[in-house]
Amino acid sequence: MKILVTGAAGFIGAHCSLRLLRDGHQVIGLDNFNDYYDPALKEARVRWVEAEAGAFTLQRLDLNDAVGMAELFASEQPEVVIHLAAQAGVRYSLENPRAYIDSNLSGFLNILEGCRHHPVQHLLYASSSSVYGANQHIPYRVEDAVDHPLSLYAATKKANEAMAHSYSHLFGIPASGLRFFTVYGPWGRPDMSPIQFARAIAEGRPLQLFNYGQHQRDFTYIDDIVESLVRLIPLAPQANPAWDREHPDPASSPAPWRLFNIGGQRPVELSDYVALLEKHLQRKAEVELLPLQPGDVLATCADVSTLEQVTGFTPQVSLDEGLGRFIAWFHQYYPRPDQDVARANGQAPVHQRRAV
Template sequence: MRVLVTGSAGFIGFHLVKRLLIRGDEVVGIDNINDYYDVDLKYGRLLECGISKDQIQYGRAQRSETDDNYQFMKLDLTDKKQLDALFQTYRFDVVVNLAAQAGVRYSLIDPSAYIESNIKGFLNILECCRFNAVKHLVYASSSSVYGLNEKMPFSEVDKVDTPVSLYAASKKSNELMAHSYSHLFGLATTGLRFFTVYGPWGRPDMALFKFTKAITEGRPIEVYNYGNMKRDFTYIDDIIEGVVRIIDRPVTLFGERNDDKALSGVRSAPYQIFNIGRGKSVSLMTFINEIEKNLEKTALKRFLPLQDGDVADTWADVADLERSLDYKPAISVEEGVSSFVRWYKEFYLNNQIPTRSLAKTSKAY
């Protein structure tokens, strides 16, 4: 297939591009390479895919030096004219939209960035898919949409009307926008509610990266809600396996869910939502203990109250994923943290790229 991956210099996008190339798909990746976190890490990911920094030009496709099936273009989703031209040139079979302004806490600092990228940018993607016969749009939502929900585990059929950050609200908006396009224009769409993704090449504003960096440098880590937090930590390889299976299975017009699991409207539109998580909730302190064990160093901890925009617990119900795709993420926190720490030591402690300016927000968790 010919697949467009937006946000291809990002954490999940980078790993997805590599997986799609391995199986022989033709892939075009786009990314605006913004400076929300260290652009050197983004350029490092691109280089792993054969895209050299010094050859990147805005709006011009660059072919990979290591795989002829991959082309990359620096492009912003809000640039409708260039985006239209891209779709008309390549006639994509599938679009995977992973580009977004990420981060819960940064949405308290610069909310307009979320409207521009996550709302206006996503609308442009929907319009391009609508007018260019795209067979399937897969897009990143987030476990953040569950907001103040207290019933655990979180299920796709739960109401998600209580977001606690603009980031979460923007992701819920994406789901609503996608449903309207599925209903009105027959565009097959699948939203993926990712649960705390981690692993090698991960984002520097996420807990695992920030904790690892602070511990190796002998600085204290900031542990929010006094350590009384749980997350459904999901390893990147498990996420990518789920995404690839979903790419290959657009929902039919009437859906394939059992009646007791049908989302409102799913039988009138080719629209579906999946949780992708490990299906297990792990305490933050257990997660930190695994980092300490792999670094062979005890963290200096500063215990702080819960931060604005945060939730105390997340836990994914993945029964629908299992039933529909015969798949359930399986990589343990022990294995995943060990893999990340090995990568971090090789990539950062060997001074392959600088660790300056890692994120615009200084809070870790």
């Protein structure tokens, strides 16, 4: 199939593109290579994908470029769209909220318009566990209400689900929203905790653990994310004939629209997470305990029963195993503790933010 992957130079997008190419699909990648973190890492991911699976078409284009996006859909006519590009990060949304409106709302509208005017067999788009917000029901179920987001990032992801539903209802676009839970693994983002924590431990710098290290996160290894996504591609949603307007199911619809959680189902307290990093790095961490940060949720845990029912698959890689694979990559990519990703590639220093 011809598949458009947005965010193809991103963490999930690169892994997804590699898997699709290996499976024999034609991948049209899209990425704007912005500087939220250093584009050198994104360039390195693309080189990795091409070294493993061969060259593929890559469009350097911003989602918010309405004309460019319309031309891309018209020229490429993708059969499937996997929309992974977005302005990521909960805390960064406190600093630069307009970036989230431009990418996550205006950019997503251009994706929907492309699918409207050039119909696709399936639109799969990244949502987030962040949409559950103030919901205290654990594990999170796709049937739960998500009416109280705690950050603008979460609000834009909730809006994406609503926008996709409206286009599914009006124009029959089969759309699946994928609520990812704390994705980690090789080639991850440098603003997230695995790289930030591993570098701090390796360099003997203190880790900042917010909420005094008592957060719980449902970590999900990247291969489990990709396997779930690939299995969903041929399973485009259909209208739910049993949908009851008097008792509406928030996860399905009389339109061809559906939601899925993709998570490891095993929430881990951050202090235990740090202990596993110490084990694989064979170094002790210096920890700085700090209060809860605005926008953070206390705990996440995915109910993936809908994913299992539809695909027959549930995420399988344990955090211990996944962190072992991550640290093996980390040692290769960061040859010395005082070097960052960019210096390892002979380029400018990486711009890093606090861990999420």
